[in-house]
Amino acid sequence: MKQAAQLKRDRKKLPEMLFIIAFLAPWMADILVFKIYPFFYGIYISFCKVTYKSMKFIGLKNYIDTFERSLFWDSLLATFKICLVTIPLIVLGSLLISFTIHHCSKRFKNMTKVALYLPAVTSEIVLAIVWKNMFSSSFGLSASMCNILGIKPIEWLTNASLTVPLVGVLVTTLCIAQPVILVSTAIDNMNESLLEASALDGANKLQQLWHVTLPAIRPTIAFVMITTTIGNLQVFYIPFLLTGGGPENATVTMLYLVYKNAFEYGNYGLAGAQGMILFVVIGIMVCLQYRFTRAGSVD
């Protein structure tokens, strides 16, 4: 009797089950074929020697090769150096800009955000074309400026100690908009009574900033730091399009190395292994990000 009732309830639920399956099917199909399958296939590739036609299992050789080759460590170092420029610049810059525009009119605020966001929605190739024209040492703006000043052209793109900071600064202009928008929204949403209370207690502006405002927006700052790190660990476009990895591989970043190994040298196995290493590094950062975002607080 009880079983019959159970069965009846199940049958009643059958249309609902079908509905759920039908609505999830497109997503499931997409994710199975183009996300999950490539992920496991990528793990498999990283243990194989892959040529255009054949594939042979060779165990850990790709990983050993990766760690033995100096180019991998160089790319790690290059990425690290660029991040060393971009992350402080982006975090401090977004704080500075947000605090400065906080008291300005809404229109001015919006104008700033739009102007900063413009490079982010523009194709990187376009920016690379313009930047090449600005920073080349043989033609373009920088060269002719130097000419006017009567000094030797600055070798922005051929002197590694200038190229790395330059790439960092350009990457910053590309991705500072989102942090600015997030931080300034956080400041706008802050509880004003905290500031009033601290003013009544005799805190000056600097003390307010340090002891009230900054702690109040700390989650946002942490979020910005993590997302910036995730983004900048995979700097690719600007070195690829502007410097070509040069001078002397000083700007070959990790993702660029993966690209080179796969699509310039055809060594897919090695590139797959390096991609997996990058995947693990960024996976750890993503776990951190998960804890700070709204997405992490579902249900």
Added chain:
Amino acid sequence: MNKIKASFGKVLISLIMVLSLLPFIIMLLGSFKPNMALSLVPVDFSPFHNTTLNNFKEVFAIADVGSAYLNSIFLLVFVVACEVFIAVTAGYIFATKFFFMRRWLFALVIVTMMMPRQLLLVPNFMVAKKLNLIDSLYGVALTTINASYGIFLVRQYVLGIPYSLYESARIDGCKDPGIFVYIALPMLPPIMAAVAISSMFGVWNDFLWQNVMLSSKANRTVPLMLSFLSNKAQNGIPQVGIQLAGSVVAVLPLLVFFLFFQKWFIEGISAGGVKE
């Protein structure tokens, strides 16, 4: 004193704004100038004399702008339509239904949302090769679809619709498909637009993946056309004027679109921020 401080801040911000707009100013000015005008001493920056439309004529002559635009628009429409469709169907289910392994499946959405796609560049390419999708616009479109963020947005949006609406429809005898079509769907256009806008620039500018996947000339998209133009040189002299004119041709429509809808973009970003 405070006034001076405020105006100092404004000057500082305006400077930063000009710096961030500088590439666009140079691009616009340079595209109307003869080839090496920007390399002259002193720089010939004046927009009033010595301007020419030759660069644009040249761009249209050597690059197939029309077909590049058609290809890019096809990609954009295909990918965005699929993403909106998947986001609406899956997002609606995640918001309204309880089912086996729901939490795990939704965790999968979040993971695919946060994991950057470039990381699987090589495996994605190998899989595309296996499935015979290389050098085909459909192949690029299918492999570019990433609806995770859209699913997340739609789910949040549907959670904001009072559940009693569905309940009363159910009491009136409406079944699940009917509830979706007559109750939920009419309320979704705003979030569908948000999903579309949030992904369209990524698709349009996705040079890396398109460069890897597409090789034949007929399949050239706008970013690929630009990269073709940017390698143009004559007697070792880069054709800067043509490159800049090509850039203008490639970005102007989208920049106008962005300026028109900028409020949506900025609100979309603040929405994805930190939990309070």
